[in-house]
Amino acid sequence: MAFCEPAEVTQVTRVSPSLIRxxxxxxxxxxxxxxxxxxxxxxxxFPHPGESVADVSYFxxxxxxxxxxxxxxxxxxxxVRKVHGDGxxxxxxxxVHDEGIAAAWAQSAAPGQVLGVxxxxxxxxxxxxxxxDAEWQLLxxxxxxxxxxxxIVEELPxxxxxxxxxxxxxxxxxxxxxxxxxxxxxxxxxxAGTASTLPSVVERATLPRSPGYAxxxxxxxxxxxxxxxxxxxxxQPRTRHRAIGYWTAGVxxxxxxxxxxxx
Numbered sequence: 001m002a003f004c005e006p007a008e009v010t011q012v013t014r015v016s017p018s019l020i021r022x023x024x025x026x027x028x029x030x031x032x033x034x035x036x037x038x039x040x041x042x043x044x045x046f047p048h049p050g051e052s053v054a055d056v057s058y059f060x061x062x063x064x065x066x067x068x069x070x071x072x073x074x075x076x077x078x079x080v081r082k083v084h085g086d087g088x089x090x091x092x093x094x095x096v097h098d099e100g101i102a103a104a105w106a107q108s109a110a111p112g113q114v115l116g117v118x119x120x121x122x123x124x125x126x127x128x129x130x131x132x133d134a135e136w137q138l139l140x141x142x143x144x145x146x147x148x149x150x151x152i153v154e155e156l157p158x159x160x161x162x163x164x165x166x167x168x169x170x171x172x173x174x175x176x177x178x179x180x181x182x183x184x185x186x187x188x189x190x191x192a193g194t195a196s197t198l199p200s201v202v203e204r205a206t207l208p209r210s211p212g213y214a215x216x217x218x219x220x221x222x223x224x225x226x227x228x229x230x231x232x233x234x235x236q237p238r239t240r241h242r243a244i245g246y247w248t249a250g251v252x253x254x255x256x257x258x259x260x261x262x263x
Contacts, residue, residue, distance in 0.1 A: 004045060004059035004116040005030045010089065012109050016173040018143050020094045020106045021081065024115060031087035032117070036080060037155065038128035039148030039217060039244070042092065045075040045116030046105050056116040074101040075116070077246075079148040093147035100252060127215070127244050128152055134213040134240075136161045140202060140226055142192045143168050144246040145217025146175070152215070156181030165201055167192050167218070192219065194249045199225040207234050213241065220245025 011023035026032065033040070045054040048071075055073045081091040094106035128148070130137055139162060141149040146166055153164060160181035167188040168174060174187045190197050198218060214236060216226045227243035230236040 001030050001119060002056070002060045003120055004056040004118050006054070006056050006114050007117045009109055009111050009113045009115070011111065015093065016168075016170075016175065018096050018169045018173045019146070020096060020109070021091050022094060022106060022109055023084075023089055023091050024117070025089045026087070026117075027114070030119065032080070032083055032090045033124035034083055034087045036083060036124035037126050038152040039126050039145075039215075040080040040151070041125045041127075042078050042080045042090075043075060043118035043120075044078055044092070044102070045073050045118070046101055047113070047115075048073060049101070049104075052112070053114040054116040059116060059118070073116070075118070076102045078102075079145075079151075081147045081151055095143045127217075127242050129242070130213040130215075131211070131240070133211050135210040136208050136212040137163070138202070138205065138207060138212065138214040138230075139164045140198055140214070140216040140218065141166050142196060142198065142218035142222070142246075143173065144219075145244075148217055149215075150175065150177045153177050153179045153181065153183055156183070163205060163207075165198065165205070167196055167198050192222075194219060194221050196222040198222055199229050202226050203229045203233050205234075207236075211240070212236070214243075216241070216243040217246050220248040 006027040007024040008027055009022055010025045013021040015021050047054045058073050078092050081093045083090045094103060096107060097103050139149050139152060156179050158180040162181050162183045164183055165186045167190050171189055188197055188201055214230050216223050223243040223245045230241050
């Protein structure tokens with residue numbers, strides 16, 4: 001199995017005005033993980049602008065980044081929305097916005113195009129890790145974190161008590177998400193970014209005093225603000241929440257997360 005494997009687009013679905021779902025199928029014998037959970041991370045390589053097939057050979061060349069002088073193909077971090085069957089097919093949701101290589105690609109994506117999928121780890125990677133003794137959960141996300149939040153909610157065990165707070169650009173971006181858990185939803189319609197209202201919404205939330213768990217996925221500055229609210233206002237221990245910056249306002253590219261907490 002190579003470090004970067006090809007996957008073909010088989011289906012493109014407009015989930016809402018701000019979300020496009022791309023179904024990918026593994027080319028060859030490799031498979032995506034079937035034991036993944038929640039906000040499972042996936043790294044994708046994209047075609048150069050004007051092309052339809054990502055250059056996976058670049059990332060499988062040991063000289064890449066050291067001796068080769070040609071441009072590195074674009075790649076980005078994303079979340080696996082759903083895995084189908086034995087891992088041959090899987091879905092990835094893309095947020096529609098005016099800038100960015102990945103967003104531009106998704107808006108013109110069509111069956112037959114090929115992305116690269118990085119398989120540098122032998123196990124699935126996710127940030128979400130609710131403790132076994134958590135009696136409640138608070139899940140907070142903007143549109144970029146919604147795919148992970150939705151999968152977490154879909155995979156909840158029966159009886160799990162969850163408050164979900166989601167900020168989306170339009171009313172039409174709200175989704176119906178099935179769950180075995182007891183989920184209460186708060187949908188906030190806002191342009192998000194650093195002007196996000198998520199910190200104030202979380203500050204006004206009523207959280208039980210029993211042991212719980214909070215998961216936050218949104219713009220980096222906002223995620224830190226929500227994390228501070230959890231600690232300062234709701235007195236949540238550091239071990240009882242995880243705040244992830246999925247993107248940084250005004251910055252193109254990747255937001256690297258600390259290695260701890262990724263399992």
